[in-house]
Amino acid sequence: MSNWKKISDFITFSTKGITPKYVENSSIVVLNQKCIRNGVIDYSFSQFTDDTKQISETKFVKKGDILINSTGVGTAGRCAFVEELPSNKRLITDSHILLLRCSNYFEARCLSYLLFSFEKTLMSFMTGSSGQGELDKVVVLNLLTKLPENSKTQQTIAKVLSDLDAKIELNNKINAELEAMVKTLYDYWFVQFDFPNEYGKPYKSSGGMMVCNEELKREIPEGWEVDTLSSFINNDKSGDWGKEQEEGNYNQRVYCVRGADINGLNGKGELKTPERYILEKNLFKTLDPYDLIVEISGGSPVQSTGRLAYITEETLHRFDAPIICSNFCKAVTLKSKYYFYNFVFQWNSIYDAGVLFGYEGKTSGIKNLLFESFVSTHYTAIPPIELAEKFYDFMKPIQIKKEKNLKENQELASLRDWLLPMLMNGQVSVASTSSATEEELGMVAESGVEYKKS
Numbered sequence: 373m374s375n376w377k378k379i380s381d382f383i384t385f386s387t388k389g390i391t392p393k394y395v396e397n398s399s400i401v402v403l404n405q406k407c408i409r410n411g412v413i414d415y416s417f418s419q420f421t422d423d424t425k426q427i428s429e430t431k432f433v434k435k436g437d438i439l440i441n442s443t444g445v446g447t448a449g450r451c452a453f454v455e456e457l458p459s460n461k462r463l464i465t466d467s468h469i470l471l472l473r474c475s476n477y478f479e480a481r482c483l484s485y486l487l488f489s490f491e492k493t494l495m496s497f498m499t500g501s502s503g504q505g506e507l508d509k510v511v512v513l514n515l516l517t518k519l520p521e522n523s524k525t526q527q528t529i530a531k532v533l534s535d536l537d538a539k540i541e542l543n544n545k546i547n548a549e550l551e552a553m554v555k556t557l558y559d560y561w562f563v564q565f566d567f568p569n570e571y572g573k574p575y576k577s578s579g580g581m582m583v584c585n586e587e588l589k590r591e592i593p594e595g596w597e598v599d600t601l602s603s604f605i606n607n608d609k610s611g612d613w614g615k616e617q618e619e620g621n622y623n624q625r626v627y628c629v630r631g632a633d634i635n636g637l638n639g640k641g642e643l644k645t646p647e648r649y650i651l652e653k654n655l656f657k658t659l660d661p662y663d664l665i666v667e668i669s670g671g672s673p674v675q676s677t678g679r680l681a682y683i684t685e686e687t688l689h690r691f692d693a694p695i696i697c698s699n700f701c702k703a704v705t706l707k708s709k710y711y712f713y714n715f716v717f718q719w720n721s722i723y724d725a726g727v728l729f730g731y732e733g734k735t736s737g738i739k740n741l742l743f744e745s746f747v748s749t750h751y752t753a754i755p756p757i758e759l760a761e762k763f764y765d766f767m768k769p770i771q772i773k774k775e776k777n778l779k780e781n782q783e784l785a786s787l788r789d790w791l792l793p794m795l796m797n798g799q800v801s802v803a804s805t806s807s808a809t810e811e812e813l814g815m816v817a818e819s820g821v822e823y824k825k826s
Contacts, residue, residue, distance in 0.1 A: 376517070377516065378513065378517075379512065379513050379514070380514065382474050382479060382483055384473055384475050385471075385472075385473040386509075386513075387431060388442065389403075390402075390421070390464060390466065390467060392422075393422040395422050399462060400461065400464055401420060401462070402418060402419050402420060402421045403418055403466065405441045405443070405450075405469070408439055408440075408447075408450045409450060411451060411484075421464065423462075427464065432463065433471065434457075434473065435454055437453075437471055437473050438451065438454075438474075438480055438483060438487065439452045439471055439472075440494070441507070442468055442470040442506060443468045443507065444468065444505070448494075448498060448506065449492075450491060453484035470509060476523060477530075478523065478526040478529075479519070479523070481526075482519055482526050482529050483517075485792055486517050489793075494512060518797045520798070533791070536788045537788065540781045540784050544781070546773075547778070551774075557763075557766065562755060565580070565593050567759055580593060587751045588751060588753060598753055598754065599752070600749060600752070601715075601718075601719075603754070605704055606705045608704045609657050609703035611698045612648075612650050612654050612696050613648060614628070614648040614651070615649045616646075621651055622650060624652050625648075625693045626648055626650055626693055626696050628696055629695055629697045629698065630698045630700060631667040631669070631700055633681075637687070639777075639778050645695070657696050657697075659683050659695050659696060661709075662682075662683065662705070662712050663703050664682050664683070664704040664705075664716070665682070665701050665702070665704075666703075666741070667679040667700065667741070669740050670739065676729045676732060677739050677740065678731075680720060680723065690778060690782055709764070710757060710760045710761040713764055714763055718752060728741060731743075731745060731746040
């Protein structure tokens with residue numbers, strides 16, 4: 373049975389990282405605050421430090437370490453577990469990350485799940501200035517939690533939870549491969565203009581007629597139109613925020629998509645869209661299949677406003693109530709669903725190129741996307757509807773598969789979070805993970821009864 377103990381009781385070693393001297397390449401990889409998100413390490417934001425400089429061995433990261441961002445409003449308190457180390461490289465953190473080490477791997481894995489489950493609480497333990505702030509390490513280490521002390525029990529719990537995470541990660545990898553495949557096709561058809569001609573041959577490579585367009589200052593296929601992005605748009609819907617609880621006429625339950633939810637809606641991390649209550653007369657703001665959500669307020673010095681999420685029938689199946697967007701987003705409906713995926717890829721390529729930085733204004737220090745100005749002045753090549761429809765037909769089954777994986781991930785994450793506290797305090801015990809299937813664990817979640825297998 374688990375007993376209440378301080379987190380510090382499980383920690384055998386803790387340290388902060390170094391202040392690195394960054395270089396273009398070396399044998400030492402440095403993690404920074406951006407690398408810690410969604411419980412894992414994102415190495416795409418990592419850098420390298422001078423490997424000729426003497427660094428204490430105690431500073432290097434080991435498998436099984438727990439990393440916590442220690443500074444930054446909105447980032448301090450984020451946790452990650454070191455499941456694997458990069459090959460042929462040594463790993464270290466900068467001075468803005470706190471490293472915690474337990475007596476064994478499985479104890480650390482269990483503790484990491486507990487820390488990640490109340491990550492939002494950790495993010496509130498700040499001291500210092502509001503502009504930067506620092507995680508209060510003393511408060512964190514004095515938190516009381518329940519964690520089994522028996523090593524075999526720890527191993528069993530870690531196995532159950534990590535198996536669920538492994539399935540989530542597999543779904544994410546499948547979706548990433550699907551996204552890469554359709555992005556390649558989009559570029560081939562609509563950037564390189566090698567879409568199939570009437571003979572099934574690549575248009576441009578097979579000598580298809582190209583004409584120079586003065587507005588775009590480049591060649592486009594003969595017969596393609598050129599117009600602004602606004603020519604795709606039929607109408608837009610304003611956002612709403614409603615009330616946190618049902619109150620008076622605010623009795624229509626919805627989920628509200630904020631800018632912070634766009635990545636999760638697109639499958640880049642968990643989706644934690646808040647529940648709200650709106651007026652019945654505002655139900656016209658709820659989103660429909662083939663609506664687009666554009667973030668119009670927010671961003672950062674290195675990230676512009678204008679991030680995009682898109683809604684399909686399968687997206688709506690991930691929610692048990694209608695969805696709206698917040699007042700900091702704008703919902704857009706296109707004139708034709710057959711240009712839906714084409715518009716999405718066009719917009720994302722524009723966003724990735726940093727074009728939207730040039731269409732931002734500021735109100736009280738907050739960046740706002742000048743949406744109308746942008747869509748009414750940015751010209752683009754518009755393919756014939758027949759070609760857009762072919763791309764739509766190619767994308768639809770792939771999107772259905774992606775959304776199915778995301779819905780499954782949502783259910784697996786809910787099951788993991790439901791099981792976590794009961795496994796830790798002994799309310800639910802799983803003696804043999806090798807014989808416990810996902811279906812059986814799902815039955816536990818539905819019935820609420822104690823689960824035991826011998």
